[in-house]
Amino acid sequence: MYGRDVLSGDWRRPRRGQIPEVPAELDLVVEDAEGRFCGAVVACDKEAVTLEDRFGRRRVFPLSPAGFLLDGGPVTLVRPAAASKGPRRSASGSIAVEGLRARVARESRIYVEGVHDASLVEKIWGHDLRVEGVAVEFLEGVDDLPAIVAEFAPGPGRRLGVLVDHLVPGSKESRIAARVSGDHVLVVGHPYVDVWQAVKPAVLGIPAWPDVPRGVPWKEGVIAALGWRMDPQEAWRHILGRVGAYTDLEPELLGRVEELIDFVTDPTADTQP
Template identity: 70%
Template sequence: MPEVPAEPGLVVEEPGSGFCGAVVHCEAGTVTLEDRFGRHRVFPLRPRGFLLEGRVVTLVKPSSGPPRPTRTASGSVAVPHARARVARAGRIYVEGRHDAELVEKVWGDDLRIEGVVVEYLEGIDDLPAVVEEFAPGPDARLGVLVDHLVPGTKEWRIAEVVTSEHALVVGHPFVDVWQAVKPSSLGIAGWPDVPRGQDWKTGVCRSLGWPEDTGAAWRRILSRVRSYKDLEPELLGRVEQLIDFVTA
């Protein structure tokens, strides 16, 4: 049963409640987590009380000592013990839960310091209505990350409709955000080609010899992402672009 120091910024899940967040404070007997919406929860430091990248771990109070320079998973310079900024009115929307979880894992520390909240849409078809309701403006910019944003596609046409001075839609060329994870980080030669008309994620699992459980497959993929180095540059650049746009 591994013991893991509850260092600020470490992202874990408390399985009893399902609450997932980054460590913001730890003292004898308790740890405070902050989720991507800025909500705080305090939990006791129980043995085998948390999940770290799907593994059961025991969080322990970090040993005292001089702070060590480090970097966040996105490559930014870490700010030890920095408090999360109050959430901005601006937002970043992504297409689905997997996109949101990947952005949180790599850019979560940066987003909390900047006060940027990431939400997911469950698809892009309703994006025009979402943007209209959000009503982007100078003090409430909206950034949207879209899968498979290539000229001529449905996604491309929707993006053209909603893009404005205060709403930016960017995307990557991948069919799904799974493909934004480098094959080398997963120990595979490349992402398989899935025939048209077949569910892409199920086809990937079948081609790679994985159980046809897309939820389990995603947990497997996400667990191998440790930093920006595990992601393709086509995704890295777009997320950084959205963060810059929303915080400008």
């Protein structure tokens, strides 16, 4: 009697030892399990791996069991036992450009909601943005986005990427995003109430970000729940000071910022109709 089909069942939840574990060494080429992104490993920590495709686009994926395809077969990527030797990396995990001279700024821009978002993007992606010549500005609130888009006048070679907090279905933010999105405007967002939550709690030595009751200002509620004797600006400086690299941030933010950088630096954006 033959055994049952080896491909039957849910191979994404394999029995121990069923799916091979492969060290995520630099330059190893894999696909995500859905087959939507193929790239070489450029960085790996204990929770996530960064892949870079042949166009230089990067995506961050969690180290999930059977989360990748290698030579067409499912594998589980694991962190290499020892860090591989290679070129110096920037805080975002990209290859650092030695002796960098900032490129003249493109007409395309990235907007974020506030100064905290801008300072976090600068700390992690500042090197990449200077290499690409991309400026980051902040909105002071998503309500002003339609007027800003109209004034910016996006078009070929002049793209606008926008990062929005708490972009979830049915929210005010999602309705505004739908109004302004188009061929030359990309609005993406993370699910967090505030960008503070995009910093992994373990980085701050806390088990989780506290729940804040409705009607209580979120930042002040977090500070009170954590027992911090700080005002919001002091608290943000404390949080930002603990962030050193992309591994300190949640994948939901990492992927969205990299998506925006890809969008505004796409060479086809410079092609006039």
